[in-house]
Amino acid sequence: MKLKITHTTTYAFNSEVFLEPHYLRFRPRQTAYVDINEFSISIVPEPSGHKIIQDEENNVVDFCWFDGVTSNLSITVESILETKPFNPFDFILEPQSYNQIPFEYDESKKKLLFPYLDGLPIAQELIDYGTAIIEKAEFNTIHFLTQLTNQLHKDFTVEYREDGAPFLPEHTFEIKRGSCRDLSWMLINLLRQQGIAARFVSGYYYFDMIVPAFELHAWVDVFLPGIGWLGLDPSHGILTGNTHFPIATSSHYENTMPVSGGIRGSASSKLITELQIEKI
Incomplete structure (x- = not known):
């Protein structure tokens, strides 16, 4: 295409x-x-x-x-x-220890990934929300990431907001709605709390619409050895594919404006x- x-x-x-x-x-x-x-x-x-x-x-x-x-x-x-053609599930995690949460990056990766592991303090209710999904996924890393992304899509209402910084994670969690950047910033900080390196992505997303109305989009990348950076789109509840077009990525949303x-x-x-x- x-x-x-x-x-x-x-x-x-x-x-x-x-x-x-x-x-x-x-x-x-x-x-x-x-x-x-x-x-x-x-x-x-x-x-x-x-x-x-x-x-x-x-x-x-x-x-x-x-x-x-x-x-x-x-x-x-x-x-x-x-x-x-692209299959977002065509991968394996290596070493295999990364298949289970919690895991810990080796020291060399920790140094390189430090900005993507440094999260904001978040509310206990948000931590508990993530923990419940980890348990439901039986501590399997990929099951957790896919179920969490899909659950956010089900539980939160996506709203369009043209400008302004993302809401604080606990505010988005409390009101259960927000823009794509609000959901992404909340997800990033939840993942970092679980020890998973995550970064903010700004780009374009294409899908067929009867009346086209596109906007700049935001989603999340997580780093997993054997995969590299894996994209999660909480606004749509999916892993990113070949219709997500990244422009800028950063540990902080300000650097993707x-x-x-x-x-x-x-x-x-x-x-x-x-x-x-x-x-x-």
Whole structure:
């Protein structure tokens, strides 16, 4: 399957501002099951400097700086992706000790995975929620991860919220609803409490709809030896497959924001986004 993704992000300011340097995260990642055939980015106003860099967690980022003042910032990206057949369950865990929870990463992995194991304190009720599913899964790692992801989908209502930081995990758990990033941030911190390395993922998710209405999506990756990073989508209750297209991953959601940068000026701004994904 071949897809065309067109994503436009516009900040409209009510007076002119000077744009500080900006980090833009819009480039889909090449994976074993998705080829990036084409990518283009258009930025208005045109930057005076533009460099493609890798950040601390190996995300590919467009770093831009500007001259002069402007009343808007608009970024339009177009990507052509081609998917390959993919079975998310085609794996084994090695060493086999990782098949049972609790497990512990070896010392070398602990050092590399430390940012993805460092979780927030969470409410006992949320811990108990996870523990009950571990017991139901008979302490089997993959059964636990799949059942937990599916149970979150059943127990929580997914809401669209265009901007704002994710809620604290205990708040999302208490109100039983939230955006994809709220559910993902809660799941990450629950998994870290169980000693499982987890990271935040920002990207696109495609599925057939009668009336297409796509948005930037968030999900979770966990690290398991023998598999590497395995994707869990609590909003849909599934393991990620070849219709999930990651853009940025990080131990903290702040480092996956599509646009990061400041302004000089006293203007307020309005965010306008448009995302289209179509088969070609």
